[in-house]
Amino acid sequence: MPGTVRSHGVTPVRDAAHSEKRTPTVNSINRRSLLLAGLGAAGSGALAACSSASSNNPALVSPSGSAVTSAEKKRRGTGTERKVTLTAAPVTLDLGGVKARTWAYGGQAPGKEIRISAGDTLVTELSNQLPGKTATSVHWHGLALRDDMDGVPMVTQPAVRAGSTFTYRFVAADPGTYWFHPHSGVQLDRGLYAPLIVEDPREPLSYDDEWVIVLDDWLDGVTGTPDEALAELRQGMGGMDMGGDTSSSSGSMPGHDMSGHDMGDMGMGASASPSASSSGGGMSMRFMLMGATSDLLGGDAGDVKYPYHLINGRVPADPDVYTGKPGRRVRLRFINAGGDTAYRVALGGHRMTVTHTDGYPVKHRQTDALLIGMGERYDVLVTLGDGVFPLVALAEGKNATAMALVRTASGSASSATVRPKELDGSLLSASVLKAADDVRLSAKKADVVHRVELTGSMGRYDWAINGRKFDMENPDADPFLVEEGQRVRLDFVNTTQMWHPMHLHGHTFQLGDGGARKDTTIVLPKKTVSAVFDADNPGQWMLHCHNVYHGEVGMMAVVAYRA
Secondary structure (H helix, E strand, O other): OOOOOEEOOOOOOOOOOOOOOOOOOHHHHHHHHHHHHOOOOOOOOOOOOOOOOOOOOOEEOOOOOHHHHHHHHOOOOOOOEEEEEEEEEEEEEEOOOOEEEEEEEOOEOOOOOEEEEOOOEEEEEEEEOOOOOOOEOOEEEOOOOOHHHOOOEOOOEOOEOOOOEEEEEEEOOOOEEEEEEOOOOOHHHOEOOEEEEEEOOOOOOOOOEEEEEEEEEEOEOOOEOHHHHHHHHHOOHHHEOOOOOOOOOOOOOOOOOOOOOOOOOOOOOOOOOOOOOOOOOOEOOOOEOOOOEEOOOOEEOOOEOOOEEEEOOEOOOOOOEEEOOOOOEEEEEEEEOOOOOOEEEEEOOOOEEEEEEOOEEEEEEEEOEEEEOOOOEEEEEEEOOOOEEEEEEEEOOOOEEEEEEEEOOOOOOOOOOOOOHHHHOOEEOHHHOEEOHHHOOOOOOOOEEEEEEEEOOOOOOOOEEOOEOOOOOOOOOOOEEEOOOOEEEEEEEEOOOEOEEEEEOOOOEEEOOOEOEEOEEEEOOOOEEEEEEEOOOOOEEEEEEOOHHHHHHOOEEEEEEEO
């Protein structure tokens, strides 16, 4: 019912002190029932509201309400439609001599790139041909679009059931490098992702060609499935079978926060390889990664063991190859589609000029290497040299690499294990970038400030925000409230011993005072990152860690507009 509102069990202020378990309101229960009843509705963008607000619970903007429709009409539309069909289905992929049974769009991973012009209307029919009763969705990562097209089941739309279709229709107003993936469970860590490039009809950059580079960590169909990995991780370190004495003095694993767990002497160093199966009744360790540390990431680098790291769906032994000519200027668009891995990226024999991050222009900076967290994107310009050059993505802290090649002349390719010196040269992350003048937010005091405390540990695997795990069955229980027109500041306070890439849907925020415009930002352990944005896109928007396993167990919340 467009234009109506829902009431929610919320309080105006959310902080770490409000960590008690909320009982779902009647209105929330009605909302869930309505959503579940609508799971089979194919092609509908509407998410109906269920009741009016009580005096104690503020009414929120409905994802398909009049405020959302009004905001969509204000977007800079060209009137041109681009129609696309996406089919999510099982497939056996060749990753370059490695076969993997997985799920993908259109039988390939990454899926086929979608490329449109800013202001065009994208009309995408998703056909869910996944096995069993697997539901899915598509989230358009980084785009400021209408809320009911954002692709989050139980928040902005009903999940798309197996055998059903759903049509996404929205204006893509802002140029930049984006991508799309499911927002259902840990499906992102399969092959369900693809680039979305929104071209600027008034492109100010001068270059001869471009190359889209998708980074990914891969286990699906090789060592198991992401769901199996999640099930193991959920047990935390307390259930590990280490195959050694755990009865001696208290200790902790290198690279992981035990957060009070008395694990004893693990008997395993950072380089040890745990058994893939358990014979002593403890938890097996097929997927949990131990001892992955990185100074760049503030300590713990990741949770999951991946047998392969990919660039454009290829392993280093049989890499993707870009062929060009010496002297040509090429725009590289990097997308980190990984589930649990930050990448340090460099092109051997070249320096890169960073021009954009997360789709928005920055004041140009030269660097040898980039640090890219999950969900982040960077655009860079390079002038190609003469020869064959390795593009290497080091899995930060994990002692593994992905590789592609740039070839501008005949010659032998680099070995699959090459480590160009640029990886250890000057390194850049978003924290040092400044927004370009034309996208920098005006100086203004924040109207509302929300403390977003990142909590949890590897010991219990209880990742959360402000001590509360997000409940997808009751998503409107405790949102961060904003009002249209407000300047909003989010203070990400990382109380954990692990880094988190935090992503806000439907908006692009600015880091600090004049920093880069972003939708995904790395928050290092024991650090605080402030992000400001203008509340100009009404609806209900996910805010979450883009480590897919952290998000799935609870490090998510909703930023909701008051009606």
